[in-house]
Amino acid sequence: MHIPVHMARFFVGALFIFSGFIKLNDPLGFSYKLQEYFAPEVLNLEFLSPYALLISIGLVISEVLLGIALLIGYRKKLTLWLLLAMIVFFTFLTFYSAYFNKVTDCGCFGDAIPLVPWESFIKDLVLLVCILFLLFFQKHIRPIFKNKIVQNSIIFLSFAACMCFGYYVLMHLPWLDFRAYKEGSNIAKNMEIPEGAPEAIFDYHWKFNVNGKEKIVTTSGGYPQVEGEFIGYETEQVQEGYIPPVHDFTIEKGDENFTTTFLEKENVIVIVAYNIDKTEREGYYNIKKVTEEAIRKGYTVIGLTSSSPSVHEPFVRDYKLPFDFYYTDETTLKTIVRASPGIVSMDKGTILQKLHYNDASDLILNSLPTAKPHLNFNLKFQLDSIAVLDQKYRKLMQVPEGPERKALGESMGLDPAEYSGDIWKRQIALDTSNLRKIESILKNGVYPGKSLVGTPTNTAAWSVIQHSNKIPKYLDLMKKAGKAGELPFRLVAMMEDRYLMNEGKHQIYGTQGMTYNNGTPFIWPIENPEEVNKRREEAGFSSTIESYAKDLFGEDFEYTPITLEEAEIRRLASIKEHE
Structure with a gap:
């Protein structure tokens, strides 16, 4: 033996x-x-x-x-x-x-x-x-x-x-990686089903009542010709079809799917935290440091988590992280990298590096043509916080008080006291506070644009000024930023049109509409309206004045140019009607 x-x-x-x-x-x-x-x-x-x-x-x-x-x-x-x-x-x-x-x-x-x-x-x-x-x-x-x-x-x-x-x-991470997300693998290719791959085969068991007795007829899918009363059917998988190595990977935010967007994008750094409540918080000192460096060098940085926005958005603010989280299934995230937070470097869906947060300093980052070496993350965080407050109640104000506003408020994570009552008064208080902060930032005469705070943070100061009575004071600064590419010029065009309308003058790009006392809406008079679409295109607008007017006032609205005199007549008529 x-x-x-x-x-x-x-x-x-x-x-x-x-x-x-x-x-x-x-x-x-x-x-x-x-x-x-x-x-x-x-x-x-x-x-x-x-x-x-x-x-x-x-x-x-x-x-x-x-x-x-x-x-x-x-x-x-x-x-x-x-x-x-x-x-x-x-x-x-x-x-x-x-x-x-x-x-x-x-x-x-x-x-x-x-x-x-x-x-x-x-x-x-x-x-x-x-x-x-x-x-x-x-x-x-x-x-x-x-x-x-x-x-x-x-x-x-x-x-x-x-x-x-x-x-x-x-x-660190497993010494040997046997998963479909190992370094060198391409996620998109691992999601493909090869031509001729076996498909799943099912048997369908159809139940009939034939002369008081139950009869079961099995087919591969077709409805059987049986004389009797149909009761129901059950399915049985007799052969499993081909399952690609990656079959449950998605990147979502709200109702939008960004999977293809990021799998086709070059130079992406992904921070994986499968569950924010269970993530290792001490790891975010390294994560914050390396992601700021990545953004400065021109990389796109995103986070992936299965936690809801009500959990991950406060977390991002508390830790002053320079990126947003998107949704991915928890099991998938656990499979991608055995660390929370973990770091994944990708290029067009191919995984170049995977790192534990302890090894964040080992991330290979090259200076790219899109590098922004002068990004100020403290200023970026301050402006991002201002931008959140700038829009806090504006969506709610467009919805009538009642079930609709309640549903929207709850979806935004607001308490009942926040989405009911005089929300316009609350927004004015926030706007006043925001304006003081923005004016303090702008006092040195430098607009916090794309090269200083990145996008979309570069629009925060513009938004606050746009909602204030300070447009005349800062319009020239906005124009300078727009011409330098620090701010989208179409936003500068909107601000200039608002300024001109408030001054009772012709607008240039046709961005401002007007309605007096619930009367007939109209597009504020435009200088040389026959050339407005050319000016809109040059400013970066993707729609014509005719399409924009329908977006603003509804599909039934037809844009017709009017003069300043006609606009004044409508104003006076509305005052008289109101009296």
């Missing part, structure tokens, strides 16, 4: 070491798998979820040590009984997940060798038989090293090596 025992001994020991090492390479990934087992719909052991990582590390190190102990013949009786206990536990888990179809991948070999539950169960049954065989014939197991000190030293050194390796991958 020596040869069969040695073969079984080597097989079990090597498999336990391999399985344990693969999971020790990615203890966070195995802890996520344990959390699936602890879920209410599986084993209902949710109280263990907070300890999943600790359990994960304990199990995988035990796997490796038991495998080594069996190979060197260390305390064979204790080792074999512990191996038996562990394999019985794993066999139960794999049978449970296979029979009840609860966990589709047991995680036995991590992402290196994905196994379906029944494959895992069969593997564990084979190991169970081998361990029972070794228990029965354990007298044939002889230690490789007879010296106890050598045996103890091997086990101790193995334990120390496992602890050091586990600590390293937790403080």
